[in-house]
Amino acid sequence: MNIAGIVLAAGKGTRMKSELPKVLHSVLGKKLIHYATDVISDFEHKFVVVGHEADLVSNELAEDFTPILQSIQNGTGHAVATVLEDESFNRFNHEYVVVIPGDVPLINKDSLHQLIKEVKNKNASLGFFSSVSNNPFGYGRVVRDGESISIVEEKDCNDEQRKINEINSGIYCFNADFLQSNINQLSNTNAQSEIYLTDLIGIANNQKLDMVIVQVEEHSIQGINSMSQLNEVEDNLQKKLIQQFMDNGVYFQDPATTYIDESVNISSGSKIFANTHLKGTTTIGENCVIGPNAQINNSTIGNNTTVFNSVVDESTVQSNGSIGPFAHLRPGSELSDNVKVGAFAETKNSKIGQGSKVPHLAYVGDAELGENVNFSAGAITVNYDGSNKHQTKIEDGAFIGSDVMLVAPVTIGKDAMIGAGSVITKDVPEKALGIERNHQKNIEGYMDRKKKK
Numbered sequence: 249m250n251i252a253g254i255v256l257a258a259g260k261g262t263r264m265k266s267e268l269p270k271v272l273h274s275v276l277g278k279k280l281i282h283y284a285t286d287v288i289s290d291f292e293h294k295f296v297v298v299g300h301e302a303d304l305v306s307n308e309l310a311e312d313f314t315p316i317l318q319s320i321q322n323g324t325g326h327a328v329a330t331v332l333e334d335e336s337f338n339r340f341n342h343e344y345v346v347v348i349p350g351d352v353p354l355i356n357k358d359s360l361h362q363l364i365k366e367v368k369n370k371n372a373s374l375g376f377f378s379s380v381s382n383n384p385f386g387y388g389r390v391v392r393d394g395e396s397i398s399i400v401e402e403k404d405c406n407d408e409q410r411k412i413n414e415i416n417s418g419i420y421c422f423n424a425d426f427l428q429s430n431i432n433q434l435s436n437t438n439a440q441s442e443i444y445l446t447d448l449i450g451i452a453n454n455q456k457l458d459m460v461i462v463q464v465e466e467h468s469i470q471g472i473n474s475m476s477q478l479n480e481v482e483d484n485l486q487k488k489l490i491q492q493f494m495d496n497g498v499y500f501q502d503p504a505t506t507y508i509d510e511s512v513n514i515s516s517g518s519k520i521f522a523n524t525h526l527k528g529t530t531t532i533g534e535n536c537v538i539g540p541n542a543q544i545n546n547s548t549i550g551n552n553t554t555v556f557n558s559v560v561d562e563s564t565v566q567s568n569g570s571i572g573p574f575a576h577l578r579p580g581s582e583l584s585d586n587v588k589v590g591a592f593a594e595t596k597n598s599k600i601g602q603g604s605k606v607p608h609l610a611y612v613g614d615a616e617l618g619e620n621v622n623f624s625a626g627a628i629t630v631n632y633d634g635s636n637k638h639q640t641k642i643e644d645g646a647f648i649g650s651d652v653m654l655v656a657p658v659t660i661g662k663d664a665m666i667g668a669g670s671v672i673t674k675d676v677p678e679k680a681l682g683i684e685r686n687h688q689k690n691i692e693g694y695m696d697r698k699k700k701k
């Protein structure tokens with residue numbers, strides 16, 4: 249079959265009351281436009297109607313999607329007509345044209361393919377999804393009267409029609425010849441003075457042509473016109489996603505306060521506690537304990553790792569890690585197996601070798617720690633001299649005492665020890681004690697003399 253897919257994405261999304269074009273708002277970390285383009289990705293030719301902030305929207309598109317500019321947004325019918333007139337569309341002969349709105353992210357791909365099949369089998373002029381809704385407000389209504397079928401928009405409905413609860417999805421499969429020969433019959437004599445694509449249903453019906461109407465579950469055709477609908481859809485999708493993880497053996501203490509992007513992966517046996525946010529390309533291994541209060545962005549967490557009350561950003565933790573409470577792994581932290589980064593410790597752009605510990609109150613930045621390094625409380629890498637960043641290297645088995653400043657660039661040799669409170673500016677050789685500290689003076693009887701004054 250030769251199918252063209254068209255996403256309608258030129259509208260401003262006025263009801264969103266937001267500067268951002270509607271299709272660039274995200275649901276579970278994925279932009280609406282990408283939900284739509286994913287649905288039509290299998291078709292031979294793919295078009296996206298852009299208009300409001302056309303460049304911003306076009307920039308989001310993969311190469312095999314052709315943006316078509318609709319300079320004035322005269323309605324959904326006008327949007328499709330604009331594509332049909334375009335040379336990049338006309339170059340090809342299509343049998344079917346699938347049109348989907350850019351603001352309906354939950355469209356089921358399998359059902360869409362089913363719809364196309366039915367249109368083909370019945371040699372119908374068109375097919376579309378409808379749904380029976382408890383809250384049809386805002387949608388076009390499917391008006392059936394004896395033999396006649398048409399779609400009437402909310403703003404054009406009379407009181408009787410407004411009570412109809414069968415709604416139009418805005419998702420259509422047209423026979424290409426039918427679409428080509430009837431698109432110019434659409435007019436704008438309606439409440440919004442717009443050219444409605446929906447009028448093609450009445451037109452097909454008047455010509456006594458067959459059409460296919462498939463009723464689907466309401467949530468799969470839920471449109472996003474406002475922030476509260478965005479929240480509703482996101483909420484639904486979040487519940488579904490968490491359910492899928494639960495079906496695969498992931499424990500959730502409190503799904504209501506757990507926020508997981510659709511691109512995240514969690515392996516079975518892991519436990520996700522309350523108020524946890526997993527974002528972007530994050531992957532959680534098996535048998536991890538994440539949260540409560542964890543925020544993990546674009547990071548990979550290996551098996552048997554705990555992340556408790558902590559933030560992990562663009563970092564990697566291998567297995568048996570222990571992160572937190574109150575740790576901050578900033579971008580480029582790469583932790584090997586059995587690493588601990590504990591309370592009030594921060595790492596950035598650093599490699600930390602197997603079995604090493606940064607247990608508390610420390611900063612490790614632009615550093616490479618070997619295996620079994622102990623980086624004690626209050627120790628920090630002084631990586632920034634005010635204009636440049638420098639590297640610190642700590643070899644296997646080294647012990648960095650408390651409150652040590654490692655002024656980079658500097659290297660601490662294998663099994664070396666750094667005395668507490670030292671400001672280390674020179675390399676320390678293997679197995680040496682590096683210490684930089686004044687001798688302690690005890691002044692006898694000082695407090696008695698002080699009292700007498």
Ligand code: UD1
Nearest residue numbers: 256257258259321322323324327350387388416418444471
């Ligand atoms: C539309 C349908 C309605 C259906 C609903 C389903 C029409 C006339 N109405 O209403 O029957 O129940 O979707 O969600 O089709 N767009 C353009 N160019 C335009 C106008 C719109 O590209 O000139 C795009 C919008 O960016 C949006 C999509 O088309 O992505 C739908 O437009 P919208 O204004 O949201 O239509 P609805 O009022 O929701």
Ligand code: CA
Nearest residue numbers: 351471472473
């Ligand atoms: Ca809409």
